[in-house]
Amino acid sequence: MSETIRLKKGLNVPVKGDAECRLSKTVLPGIVAVQPSDFKGLLPRLLVKEGDKVLAGSPVLSDKKNPQILVCAPASGTVKEIVRGEKRKLLAVLIQTEDQQQYVEFNPGKIEEIDGAQVKEAMLSAGVWPWIIQRPYGIIADPAVTPKAIFISAFDSAPLSADADYAFEGEKKNLQAGIDALAKIAKVHVSFNAKTAAKSPLAGVKNAETHFFEGKHPAGNVGVQISNIDPIMKGETVWTVSLTGLCAIGKLFNSGKYDACRKVAVAGPKAIMPSYICTLPGMPMSYIKPWTGSDAEGIRIVSGNILSGTNVGMDGYLGFFDNCITIIGEGTEAELFGWIRPIRYKQFSTDHCYFSWLMPWRKYDMDTNLHGGPRAFLVSDSYYAKVLPMDIYPLFLVKACLAGDIDKMEKFGIYEVLPEDLALCEFVDPSKNNIQDIISKGIDLMLKEMA
Amino acid sequence: MNKIFEKGGKLYFLHSTVDAFETFLRVPPTVTRKGAHIRDAVDLKRIIILALIAVVPTAIFGMWNVGFQHDLADASVNMNVLQEFWYGLLKVLPLYIVSYVVGLFIEFGTAQIRGEEVNEGFLMTGFLIPLIVPVDVPLWMLAVAVAFATIFGKEVFGGTGMNIWNPALLTRAFLFFSYPNDMSGANGWISLKGCGQLVDGFTGATPLAIATDGMDALTNAGAQYSTSFWTMFWGGVPGAVGETSTIAILLGAILIIWTGVGSWKTMISSVAGALFIGGLANLLGASDIPCYYHLVMGGFAFGTVFMATDPVTSAQTETGKYIYGFFIGAMCVIIRLFNPGYAEGMMLAILLGNTFAPLIDTCVTSCHIKARNRKVVVR
Numbered sequence: 001m002s003e004t005i006r007l008k009k010g011l012n013v014p015v016k017g018d019a020e021c022r023l024s025k026t027v028l029p030g031i032v033a034v035q036p037s038d039f040k041g042l043l044p045r046l047l048v049k050e051g052d053k054v055l056a057g058s059p060v061l062s063d064k065k066n067p068q069i070l071v072c073a074p075a076s077g078t079v080k081e082i083v084r085g086e087k088r089k090l091l092a093v094l095i096q097t098e099d100q101q102q103y104v105e106f107n108p109g110k111i112e113e114i115d116g117a118q119v120k121e122a123m124l125s126a127g128v129w130p131w132i133i134q135r136p137y138g139i140i141a142d143p144a145v146t147p148k149a150i151f152i153s154a155f156d157s158a159p160l161s162a163d164a165d166y167a168f169e170g171e172k173k174n175l176q177a178g179i180d181a182l183a184k185i186a187k188v189h190v191s192f193n194a195k196t197a198a199k200s201p202l203a204g205v206k207n208a209e210t211h212f213f214e215g216k217h218p219a220g221n222v223g224v225q226i227s228n229i230d231p232i233m234k235g236e237t238v239w240t241v242s243l244t245g246l247c248a249i250g251k252l253f254n255s256g257k258y259d260a261c262r263k264v265a266v267a268g269p270k271a272i273m274p275s276y277i278c279t280l281p282g283m284p285m286s287y288i289k290p291w292t293g294s295d296a297e298g299i300r301i302v303s304g305n306i307l308s309g310t311n312v313g314m315d316g317y318l319g320f321f322d323n324c325i326t327i328i329g330e331g332t333e334a335e336l337f338g339w340i341r342p343i344r345y346k347q348f349s350t351d352h353c354y355f356s357w358l359m360p361w362r363k364y365d366m367d368t369n370l371h372g373g374p375r376a377f378l379v380s381d382s383y384y385a386k387v388l389p390m391d392i393y394p395l396f397l398v399k400a401c402l403a404g405d406i407d408k409m410e411k412f413g414i415y416e417v418l419p420e421d422l423a424l425c426e427f428v429d430p431s432k433n434n435i436q437d438i439i440s441k442g443i444d445l446m447l448k449e450m451a
Numbered sequence: 452m453n454k455i456f457e458k459g460g461k462l463y464f465l466h467s468t469v470d471a472f473e474t475f476l477r478v479p480p481t482v483t484r485k486g487a488h489i490r491d492a493v494d495l496k497r498i499i500i501l502a503l504i505a506v507v508p509t510a511i512f513g514m515w516n517v518g519f520q521h522d523l524a525d526a527s528v529n530m531n532v533l534q535e536f537w538y539g540l541l542k543v544l545p546l547y548i549v550s551y552v553v554g555l556f557i558e559f560g561t562a563q564i565r566g567e568e569v570n571e572g573f574l575m576t577g578f579l580i581p582l583i584v585p586v587d588v589p590l591w592m593l594a595v596a597v598a599f600a601t602i603f604g605k606e607v608f609g610g611t612g613m614n615i616w617n618p619a620l621l622t623r624a625f626l627f628f629s630y631p632n633d634m635s636g637a638n639g640w641i642s643l644k645g646c647g648q649l650v651d652g653f654t655g656a657t658p659l660a661i662a663t664d665g666m667d668a669l670t671n672a673g674a675q676y677s678t679s680f681w682t683m684f685w686g687g688v689p690g691a692v693g694e695t696s697t698i699a700i701l702l703g704a705i706l707i708i709w710t711g712v713g714s715w716k717t718m719i720s721s722v723a724g725a726l727f728i729g730g731l732a733n734l735l736g737a738s739d740i741p742c743y744y745h746l747v748m749g750g751f752a753f754g755t756v757f758m759a760t761d762p763v764t765s766a767q768t769e770t771g772k773y774i775y776g777f778f779i780g781a782m783c784v785i786i787r788l789f790n791p792g793y794a795e796g797m798m799l800a801i802l803l804g805n806t807f808a809p810l811i812d813t814c815v816t817s818c819h820i821k822a823r824n825r826k827v828v829v830r
Contacts, residue, residue: 013489015489230827231823231827233824233827233828300482300488302488306487306488306489307487307488307489308486308487309488311488326488328488328489330482331480331482332480332482333480334477334478334479334480335477335478336476336477337476337477338477338478338492339478339494339496339497339500340496340497340500344492347492348491348492349491349492349493350491350493351491351493351497351498351710351711352709352710352711353493353497353498353501353710353711353712354492354493354497356492366489367482367489368482368483368488368489369478369480369481369482369483369490370479370481370482370483370490371478371490371491371492371493371494372478372479372490372493372494372495372496373470373474373479373481373494373568374568375495375568375570375571375611375612376570376609376610376611376612376613377612378495378498378572378611378612378762378763379498379762380714380762380765380766380767380768380772381767381768381769382767382768382769391823393767393768393816393819395767396767396812396816411816411817411820412816412820419486423486423487424487426486426487426490427487427489427490427491428491428493429490429491430491430493430494430495430497430498431495431612432490432494434484434485434486435486436485436486436487437485437486
């Protein structure tokens with residue numbers, strides 16, 4: 001099946017600061033953080049103490065519900081500090097890295113010779129299991145469940161996100177090994193950007209069904225792709241893996257090491273010379289000082305993309321799943337007569353109440369200003385559906401989540417979405433509601449009620 | 452914002468009010484806290500102000516028409532265009548003042564009680580209300596009606612965005628059912644205050660009221676104003692302040708459709724619904740008023756463009772909008788033709804449409820989801 005799926009709905013937010021396809025440095029951070037909050041649905045049990053020696057691939061955390069699931073140290077060194085918050089909640093395990101990296105040697109066996117159960121076991125013990133995200137709900141997959149299929153998106157369409165074709169250049173062997181391994185568990189689907197499929201590091205992939213997508217963001221979101229290939233119905237489970245995760249899985253089977261190293265795009269309107277760095281997850285953000293300049297006042301550092309990433313600040317760390325850091329200015333300036341001016345040349349709006357939709361070639365220096373105050377939903381469902389290429393009613397789903405009505409949430413497709421899929425709905429909302437947060441709370445409610 | 456207006460400050464009870472004026476003047480320096488870090492520049496203030504601008508031509512024409520109708524009715528005066536406009540402005544301005552003062556007072560008060568920001572919704576509602584009432588409505592009645600519509604039509608449901616019925620139309624409905632003597636028939640549509648001597652053959656009835664007696668009655672009305680199709684199209688006939696000129700309303704419709712504030716689907720299907728029932732009545736001989744007359748008479752055009760398209764109270768789904776619009780257009784003409792007591796049907800049709808909009812949406816979404824599930828299972 002290689003016909004192109006054309007998505008008409010969506011929006012490419014024209015924000016300035018795309019990262020140039022150039023590796024400006026390779027960072028082995030002095031400290032790396034393992035943060036349980038990166039993993040939705042993980043109830044962390046700490047496996048190390050301060051002062052312990054760890055290797056890259058040594059388990060640091062396990063899941064209390066499912067002790068097979070391990071989160072491993074991305075680098076070797078000693079556990080420097082265990083950071084706890086209120087009520088002793090575990091926030092992060094900080095590992096002081098050493099110059100000579102040592103890896104735990106795994107022996108996953110040759111892919112051709114092992115079966116699905118052995119693949120699972122190898123992935124679990126080497127700490128690459130948390131890469132497997134289960135839908136519905138977007139939590140770490142339960143190894144006991146056999147999914148309907150495994151979906152992989154070979155491109156990222158979010159604004160300022162890492163260019164997958166560049167970030168995974170030269171990783172073809174590892175990516176293919178990852179797919180070969182996953183194909184032992186369930187059928188693998190890979191979705192390409194129809195326009196750049198030939199340049200993709202996954203071009204000519206074997207052992208997987210390929211699909212081609214054409215359209216604006218969120219065409220690259222795996223949730224949107226699933227919805228257009230084979231929607232998730234009640235009772236079904238599918239798994240998804242990002243390319244970064246696929247690469248780590250492949251490296252495990254190719255080299256027997258847990259290697260979470262990745263190319264990370266440092267981008268954004270306030271980034272100086274946006275480009276790529278090669279680093280590990282849990283890198284302290286202080287390493288990107290060269291991109292923010294010495295005066296980082298009034299600047300927001302987001303781990304992940306600008307629509308659904310996390311504001312971590314200069315003291316934060318790169319998230320486990322993220323391969324993009326976005327630097328934007330805080331919009332703390334009040335704009336006199338902003339909304340009543342006929343033309344606001346410097347502001348972007350997709351709404352026809354302004355004129356920026358007539359100038360599609362322009363890029364904007366956006367900041368974090370909310371451009372309004374929170375209100376009840378006023379505009380109708382189609383306003384949001386315009387940017388969501390899924391066959392669901394976004395506003396009805398959001399309202400069902402607000403009401404906590406499980407039946408309606410099911411009916412309107414809570415199983416198919418993660419907050420990131422509705423990020424654009426949140427972007428365009430003139431009522432300035434936190435739609436991703438509402439969906440996330442709805443998913444939490446489903447997890448609680450369905451458990 | 453000054454500290455004394457913040458929580459714990461002495462003047463905290465004025466918090467929402469101060470916030471409303473402050474954000475009216477400038478976009479607040481609030482930044483995103485959760486979710487998407489960047490947001491679209493559009494907000495409800497912008498959307499509502501554009502909807503309001505779309506109504507401005509209608510309002511200006513309406514003011515002039517108040518003076519024009521007075522001029523036609525009064526044999527003792529002869530005014531020029533500017534005098535007519537001035538007369539109308541002085542007549543309509545008090546309606547605006549009452550509408551805004553009463554409505555905004557309630558809106559600010561409830562926002563303060565709830566501890567929320569003041570919603571812009573009433574700017575639009577308050578602008579529409581004077582345009583859909585008879586010009587000679589006593590101001591105290593208007594005040595009572597606005598208070599009723601704002602409190603029981605909107606605030607009890609949770610404010611703008613949560614209301615079931617269009618608050619402006621509720622105002623009119625309240626007036627018509629509470630004070631029918633002052634509102635219906637031939638009273639109130641033409642401003643006669645300070646009128647010297649009425650012209651011969653004066654009638655205070657609107658063309659719509661005359662048309663209940665059939666096409667002959669309409670053509671031979673012998674009123675002081677012309678009852679031809681074109682006069683009704685450009686709007687030189689008596690009626691509620693803003694509803695008479697289809698041309699001015701069409702200008703507004705262009706802006707509303709261009710900006711996407713109101714749905715063209717609702718408008719088109721409402722026109723289709725009216726033509727369908729009107730045409731059916733022509734064919735079956737139930738009425739000899741040509742069906743297209745219904746589009747220019749009474750409040751049909753105004754209701755279709757500015758009232759039925761209100762995104763809060765209309766159907767939410769795209770398919771639903773077609774059904775909802777058609778229902779309103781059809782219902783309007785049905786009420787006009789088959790209800791002997793009450794000539795105008797648009798207000799009731801839209802309120803009825805508002806009532807059924809959630810049901811329409813439920814049907815549309817359920818059908819769609821069922822069909823989709825079936826398709827997925829087959830695949």
